[in-house]
Amino acid sequence: MMAAAYGLLPLAALLTAVATAAIVFALGDARRRQRTFWNLFGAGTKLALVLLMAHGVLQGHTLEVAWPALPGATLRLVADPLALLFAVLSSLLWLITTVYAIAYLEGSGQRARFFGFFSLCVAATFGVALAGNPFTFFCFYELLTLATYPLVVHRGHSAALAAGRTYLGYTLGGGAALLAGTAALYVAVGEQPFTPGGMPAVAEWADRAPVAATAVLALLLGGVAVKAALFPLQGWLPAAMVAPAPVSALLHAVAVVKAGAFGVVRIIEDTYGYALAAELHVTPVLSALAAVTIVYGSVRALAQAELKRRLAFSTVSQVSFITLGVAAGSQLALIGGLAHLVHQGLMKITLFFCAGNYAETLGEHRIDALNGAGRRMPVTSAAFTVAALGMMGAPPLAGFISKWYLGIGALAQGQGWVIGVLVASTLLNAAYFLPILRRLWLLPATRDWPARAGRAEAHRGLLDPVLLTATAVLLAGLLAATPLSPLGWAARIVEQGYPGL
C-alpha cells in the first residue's frame, strides 16, 4: 500500500503543476488573490511531493509510473537519484521564483497567461527530470519549448516577438533533430529504459552498425545541445533575455538550459554509456565544444553593456561546465558537473533576480548605470556579490566546489588542458563580474534615483527570494561535505550509478 502510494508520487507531482496551470488559466486575469494562492499552493505542494520522493528514494523505494502511449513506446516517469537532483532544484526554485514573479509582475497585464505557462514550464521540467526513457524525455523536452515560448514573448512588443522567433527557430530545430534521433534509436533497439552505464541493446547495435549509432548519437546530442546552449547553437539564449526577469531567472538560467545539459547526461551516461560514446569518438568532440563554449561565452559576456545580456552569456559559458564534466569521463568530473547543475542554478537565479531588482526598483538595465547602487540597495547588491563571486569560483562558495571537482576529475583522466580552461574561465569571469562589483560598491552614484513608495530597497517580495537563493549559494559551498548537499547528492548518484567510470 505504502509502496503503491510512493509509486504514484511522480504522477502526483506532475499533475500538481499541470493542475496549477489549469486553475490559473481558468481563474483569468481578474482574480489576483485566488491566483496567488493557487500559485503558491501548487508550488509548495509540488516541492513537498518532490521532497517526499527524495525521502522515498533514500528509503530505497522504487518510484515509478508508466503507461503505454503507443505500442512500443511508453511514457515512464522514474525517480532515480539523478532525476531527483534536477527535480528538487526545479521545484525549490519554482516556489522561490513564484514569490518573486508575483511581486515582479504586480500590475502588468496578462498575468493569468503568464503564470499558467509558468506552471506548465515547471511541469515540463519536472517531466524532463523524471523521464525514464528517451521517448518520455523527448515529449517533455518539446513541451518545455512550447510552454516557454509565450513567456519569452510575454511583453508582446516587436523585439519580444523577434526574440521568440529566434528562440523557436533554434529550439524546434533542435527538437526535430532529437525527434529523428529518438525515433531512429527506437527503430534500432526498441524501447529501453535509461540505464546508468548505457543500454546494453545500444552497445550491441553499435557493434553491428557503428556508423548509424554514431549518427543517431550525433542527432540526439545535437538536439539537446541547442537547449544546453552549446557552441555554435547558443544564439537563442541572449535573444531570449527580452523576457521578464523571473522568466530569465528560472527558465533560461535554470530550467531550459539545464534540461539541455541534463539531456547530455542522460544520453551520454544512461543511453549510450560513457565507454561507448568515447569509443565512437563523440566525447572528445563534446568536451572540445564545451571548452570552446566556456571561453566563447565568457569573452562575449565581457563585451555586453546590458546586465541581463552579460548574465546570459555567462550562462552560455557556465552551463557548459556540466557538459564538460560529463565528457571528461571520470567519476570526480561527473560529480563536479552534476553539482554544478545545482550550483550554477542557484547562483544564476540569484544574479537574475538581482538584475530584475535593479531594473524594477531603479529602472536600470545597463551596467554602466549601476554606479553606487550598492549603497542604495545593499541587500540586493550583497546577494549579487555572493553569487558573482561564486560564479568566479571563489572558495568557499558553491562555484568553487564544482570547479574543483571538475579540475581534479579531468586531471585524473589525464586531461590537463581542462585545468587551462577552468583557469581561463575564472579569469574571464572575474574580468566581467569584478567591474560590476566595483561599480556597485566603490563608485559614487551618478544618478539620483527617486525612492518608490518610501523604500530604497526593492519590494519584499523581490528581496526575500534573493536572500534565500544567495544563502543557498553560501550553504551549498559551506556544507558541501554533508550527504544531502548538492555535492553530496551528486556523489551519491555517481557512486551508485556509475561505478565503472
Next chain:
Amino acid sequence: MTQAGLYTLAASALAGIGVYGLIVRRHLLRRILALNLLGNAVFLLLVALARRHPGYVDPVPHAMVLTGIVVAVSATALALVLARRYYAETGLRHLPEDEG
C-alpha cells in the same frame, strides 16, 4: 466487333469529348454541359457493359444508371442555381483562373 464493344468505345470517346470540353470551355454553363456529357459517357459504358453477357442483360448497371441519372440531374440543378447566383453577384460567367 460486338454491339456492346461498339458502344463501349463510343462511351470512351464521349468521355474524352466531355473532359476536353470541361477543360477548354470556361463558360459555366458549358462546363456544366461538359460534365453532363461525361456523365452520359459513364452511363453508356455501364449499360454497354451490361449487354455483353451471353443470355441475359445485367439489370444491376441499369439500376445504377437510373440512380445515376437522378443524381446527375440533382447535381446539375444545384450547379445551375449556383452559377446563376454567382453571375448575379459578380457579373461573371466563368471562374477567374488566377485563384487557388
Next chain:
Amino acid sequence: MAAGGALSLPLAFLLPLLTALVVFLLGARRAPWLPGIGALATVAAVADAVRHVAAHGPQAYHLGGWMPPLGVELYADGLAALMLAMTAAVGLAVTAYAGPYLHDGHHHQEAERFWPLWLVQWAALNGTFLAADLFNLYIMLELVTLTAVPLVAITGDRASLGAAMRYLLLALLASLAYLLGVALLYGGTGTLHLRQVGELVGAGGPAAVAAALITAGLLLKGAIFPLHTWLVPAHSNAPAPASAVLSALVVQAGVYLVLRLWLWTFPALLSPAVGWLLGGLGAASVLYGSLQALRQSRLKPVIAYSTVAQLGYPLLLLPLAAVPAAAAQAWQGAAYYIVAHGLAKAGAFLAAGNIRYSLGHDRLAGLRGIAPELSVSVLALGLAFVSLMGLPPTAGFLAKWQLLSGALGGGQWPWAAVIVLGGLLAAGYGLRVLAMALAAAPSDEPVRRPPQRLPRRMVAVPLLLALAVYLLGVSAVPALRLLEQGAPEALG
C-alpha cells in the same frame, strides 16, 4: 437471409438522416433542441458500433439481408470505427457550436438551412465510412459533395460563391472519374463489393485504368496536391462550423477512401512505383501546403492550407505499406493522423470562427493585442496548432511518431525527412499566428472596438475539441487496438 453485424451500423446512417428530415419537416426554429437530440442519438449509435467492433471484431451488416454481391454491405472494421468515432466527436462539437452561432439573430435563415444540410452530411459521412460497396460509395460521395457545396456558399458573398462553384465543378468531375472506374471494375468482376472486387480484379490493364480513375477522383476530393486548388477558397470562406466540418471530415473522407481502396481493393496493384507516386503526392502536399500556409495574411487561409498539408501525411502509408519493417507502424500512424487532424482541425476552425465572430475579421496583422475575452479561443487555437505541428503531448505527435518510426524502420529516409520537415514548417505557420495573438497592441492604435461577446458554448466547444486531442495524446493504445480489428494482414 440474415443481417450479420450490429444494428448500430445502419443506425449510424439512418439516425442523422431521420433527424435531418424531421428538422426540415418541423422547421429548425420550432425545434431548436432536435439537432442536439439527433446528434446524441447518432453518437450513441456510433459508440455502440465501436463497442461491437472492439469486442467482436469487424462487423458486416447486410442491408435487406442480401449478401454481396447481390446486396449492399455496411462494414465496420477498426479503421471505419475510428473514423466514425472521430466524426461523431467532431459532429457533436459542431452541432453544439452551431446552435449559438446560428441563433444569434444574424443568421436566422442560415439556421433553417444549415441544420438539415449538416445532418444529412453527417449521415452521408457515416455512410461513406461504412460502405463496403463501390456504387453505394459513389452515392454517399455525391451526397457529401452536394451538402458540402451549399455549406461553402451559405454566407452568399462573392468569394464564397466562386469558391463553391469551383468546388462543385471539380467535385462532380471527381465523382464521375470515380464512377467511370467503378463501371470498369463491375464490368470486369461482376461485383461492387470492395473486398470481392479486390479478390477478383487482379493486376491487369483494365484494373490499372480503373484504379487510376478512381484514385484521381478521390485525390481530387481529398484535395491532394496538385488537385488541391479548390480547397483553400472553399474552406476559408465558409462559416466556422462549415469550415470545421469540411476540413475535418469531408476532405478526410476522400483520403480515407484512398487508403481503404488501395489496401483492400487494389493491393495487387500497389507496386513500389505506384506507392512512391502516391506517397510523393502526399509529400508534395505536405510541403506545398505548409509553405503556402506560411505566406497567408489571414487566419482561415492559414488553417485551410494546413489542411492541404495534413492530408498528405496519411498517403505516406502507401509507399511504406509494402515494406514489412515499416508497414505496421506506418499504418497505425496514418490512421491516427486522420483522427488527430480531424479533431485538431475542427477545434482550430471553430476557434478561428470565434475570433472572426468577435473581431469581425481574421487578418493576422489585426490579431495584435487581441482582447482578453478571446483568450480561451486563442488558447484553443494554440492547443490545436500544437497537434498539427506534431508536438507532444498530442495525438498528432503520436501519429507522427508512428509514421516516422515506420519510415525509419523501413529505411525510407526521404519520407522521414518529409515528416520532420513538415512538422517544422507547421510550427512555422502555427507560431506565426500565435505570435500575433500573443503580441501586444501597437501603441499608436486607438482603443479597439470592444469585441462582440461570445456565447459560452462557442467558447467551450473549441477548447474541448483541442483538449480531446491531448487526451488522445496521452495514449494511442486503445485507438490502435481498435484499429487492429480487421486490419489487412500485411499491416496487422
Next chain:
Amino acid sequence: MTVAEWLSVGALALGAAFFFTGTVGLLRFPGTFARLHALTKADNLGLGCVALGLALQADSAWVAAKLALVWGVALVAATVSAHLIARYTLRERGGTGRAPP
C-alpha cells in the same frame, strides 16, 4: 407478305417521306412561319403514317390503341407548340398576339 404487311410497309415509307420533306422544309424555308408550316404538317402526318404502319403490325388491338394515343398526344403537343411559337414570333413583330390578324 400479307396485305396488311404491304400496307404497313407502305404507310411506314410514306411516313418516312413526310418526315424527310418536313425536315428539308425546316432547313430550307425562309422565315419562322413557313418553317413551322413545313414542320408541323409534315411531322403530324409523318407520325400518323408511322403509327398507322406500326398499328397494322401490332399483336393486339390494345397496342394499336396505344399507338393511336401516342399520335393523338403528339398532335396536341405539336398544335400547342406551333401555336406558341407562331404567337411569340408575331408579337416580336409587333402584333397583338390575341388573335391572328
Next chain:
Amino acid sequence: MIDRAFDLLLIGGMLGLAVQVVASRALFRSVVLFIALGLLMAVVWARLAAPDLALAEAAIGAGLTGALLLAAYRALQPAGEAGDAEPAALPRRWALVAAVLSGALVAAIGWAVLGLEPPAASAGREALARLGESGVKSPITAVLLSFRAVDTLAEVVVLFAAFLGARVVAEPLGRAGPGPRPDPAGGEPVLMPLLLRVTVPMGVLVAGYLLWSGGHQPGGAFQAGAVLAALGVLLRLTGRLQPVAETSPAERLALVGGIVLFSAIGLAGAGMASAVLAYPEGWAYTLILLIETGLTLAIALPLTLLFSGSAGLRWRGR
C-alpha cells in the same frame, strides 16, 4: 447488318452532337444540341435493351435537364445583349494539353474495355436468379427497391439535398427559376387551357400507370416522378403554379415523407424481418408499392421546385 448500321448511325449522331455541344460557337446552340443528344441517348438506351433508362432519360435527362438548362441560359444572358458574350477562350497550348489529356483518357478507357472479359458470375445474374425472392417481377425494380434499396434511399436524399442546397444559394424569388413570362400583359395563348385540360389528367394517369407497372415491367417511381415533375414544370410555366418563398407544411411532407416512410419501413425490417431494409415475408410487393408512391412525390416535387427556383409553390388557377 442493318442492325450494325443503325448502331453506327446512332453512335455517329451521338458523338457528332457531343462534339457540337462542346465546339459550337453559340451557347444556345450547344444547349439545344445537348437536349437533342439526351433524346438520342434515350434511343440508345432502348437499343441497348434498357427501356427503363430510355423512359427516365427522355423525361429527366433530356426533358427536365433541358428545361433547367434553358432557364439558366436565359438567366445568364445579360439584359440587352443579343449574342453570347463568352469569356475569352483559353490559350492554344491549353487546348493542346486538354486534347492530349482527353485523348489519353479515351485511349486508356478504350484499351481497358477492350481487354475486359465479362465475368462468369455477376451481381446481375444473381439478381435475375433470385428475382422470385424479391417480391416484384421487374428485375430493375427488384434491384432498386430490394437488393440495393439503400442506394435508392440515398439517391432520393441526394435529390433532397440538392433542393436544400439550391435553397441556400438561390437568387431572390423574382429572378429565380424560368424568370417572368415574356408577355404577362398579353394574356394567355388561347390553346393553353386546352393543352392543360388534356395534359394534366393524362399526365397524372400516366404517372400512376408507370408507378404501378414498375412492379413487373419498365417503369417505377423515377419515371412516374419525372412525369409528374414535367407536369409541374408545365404548370409553373403557364402560371398555374406560382413560386412562393415559403415551403408549406404539405410541401414539406411531400418532400421528405417518402424518405421518412422508406427509412421507417427499412428500420422496421430490423424487427419484423431479417434486417434493416428487408421486407417481412409476403409483404414485399405491397410495401415496395407504398414506398414507391412516397418516392414518386419525393422525386417530383424537388425537381419541380428546382426548376421553379422557389421554396414552394401555390396553386393559382384561372
